[in-house]
Amino acid sequence: MFNKVEPKQLEQLSKRDRYLVESFHAVYRRDRRRQPHNGARKLPEPTEAQLREMLRFLQKKGVNINSIKELNHELRKVGQLLRDYDIWSSRGSPLAEPLENLNPDTGDYFESPELVDRSELERLEKLEQNELYEFLNQGVIDVLDEAIAQGLQEHIASVKKRPKYAPLAKKIIPAFRLLYSQSMSLRKIAEALGMGNQSKASRVLEPQKLLNQVRYLSLDKFYQLLLDKFQGVIEQERLSNNPDALREINQAIQDFVDAKVFEEAVAEINRSKNRSLNSLYAQRLRCHLENLEKRA
Template sequence: MSGLSKYWQICRLSLTNNQGYEFQEITAAQELSQELSSTETINLLLSLFKSKSSVAGLCLRCYVSYSILKSCQKLAALFSSNHNFSYHDLLPFVLNDDGKREIMLAEDGKTQLIIDRDGNTQVSQYKLFTVEIIGSYKSDSSSMSLDNWAFLQTKQHPELKKFLAEFGFQHLSDWAMLNNIGVKQMAQLAPRNRNLIEVFHAVYRRDRRQQKVKRLGKCPNPTQEQLQEMQTLLRERNCIFPSAESVFAALKKVASLLRQYDIWSYREPLEIYEPDSGNYAFRNDLPTENSNNAIASEEQELLNFLQDSLNKALVTAIEQTISTRIAKLNKSGKYRPFAAKFVTGLELYYCQKKSLGEITPLLGFSNWSQARRVLNPGEILNTVRIQTVQQLLTIIWQKTQNLGLTDASPSANYLQSLSIQIEAFADEAVFQAATSEIKSGKHRDLQSLYAQKIRLYCQQSSS
């Protein structure tokens, strides 16, 4: 999916589709979005939605639903390696909008109001996650795009976080993790470490409860006084630690064990009892530092391949798009005189950071509108984006075939899923920043990777 269709096709759950989702066209949203300019669509729709246009809200809900899908796929790609879940398992937590109801926001910007057939509104008892994302997004004060905001909100969704926590993925500090360890996890530790955590709870939890603060925030490091008290209590249990610092180090070691070996997902003891010595030792079947380093090396190699491939695809797409644009101008009787000036126009825009209004007299355009029709940085960017994604898909597909990672004839679902992930990767790496630059008006920074490649093209063309 690309272009304006994102604003009228809503991504919703499907029980019959193997992918777990489907796209449904919303007629009212399609009629409105086709009337809008592609470069200002989101901001205009946000403005209309705040002005009580439920149809504009439908357009935004379609757009955000697609962002939610990409977010779930990204989270699954990050966290599901060697685990028994996929992005399909994440969708039910966050993809709860079928697009059938018209929704508005109350004056507080949070309360969702459902519109009945008579045009009357009432508070909706069913909260749509898409509307929550839209209502909390601040386009005027935030440098974050709506796509990135949707990813952040999806990642922070309470139910989705609980699900990921079952597989050991909790974004917790060492102290928050130790403070919240459960009974099952405690049972898997050696007696000495259980004593350590029990004493930590007795002191640390007590002091946390006694803090007269409504929102405690992050769990801080235990103080020297707390560590000394833990040392004393441990001594009473015949667990000898020579200093408060050694208690601190032991707690950090237990936290590291929990985090490194994903105690929640293994569901087996991290340590085993050795009858001969009477001591507990770490399991030798868990990942070692060397194996972790090997995995990290493979991941880095993959990242390098993706980045190199993206750079090649981007450069090729820029060259092809500009070449095609110049050829099209040459075929036009009206705009043929500007074909030879096209690269100069890009140079003025991206190298000298001049606006279209400033470029108009320099290149002999009759007015700003003519300059925009010829140069049209937004359209060029969109074309480069489409071609980059297509070329990157081809490169990655060939790579996976060469490595024997895919079937010779993959399913349409696989290719679509791969395309969505590549599109999300390219947007985050290149095109979100490039789009924001174009929208920023006179004070454009133009430091995105896309802008750098355009400048390099202009320099090579003039040399």
């Protein structure tokens, strides 16, 4: 249906739907013209690569569709609208029978009701779920690394502004290395680094405060990461004036980041005995401290 759409039919579509037709023409029809015709009446279905290229085309037009499955649904819907218009034009009135009973298997039609067969859709959906899972997990690590670097830098700067503790600011990095690499107590850290006593070391390091600051920064950075990736979805909720929907998104982000990083980090730092610091937060903090030592 897309291949023989007429200007009069396009006029009946919304701007968004016209862009969908344009994306199909720009990708699928272009590729068909480059291929030799074998005389088959039934056209092959769009490939995964073609669907992804259509998504990129639509993004440039300001149309945000987040998955191949969603694109397939949108194309199918527009295709049905075009078929409706074609049939109504020839009959002079809408059809009385359900559209699902039509057999659109003609030269330029996709096989109804699917643009892509169900097994292929399931495969693509699973692939996209895996890609999303990898994106989220890697995204958490990336924003955590950024938050640790920023949080630690801000913490040291804050200590330097306190005259009583400013001379100890240079001991913060080695002190955190002893805490997170050797699970050394604050009392032993104070003795090893000449920080006075446990109380003074605690007021200089404030590991719980640093953890809270890194969490705050991580949530903010992760939200921005998702906003950049799924701008259309989040923006729709924002413009819908639905505060509950936005709260649910924010809560889901917070729950995900806490489950991945901070629940374990808080639990381990609050243990007074047999403390083993192996949370993701502890691992990434150790990595950052080691990199700082190498650059020193």
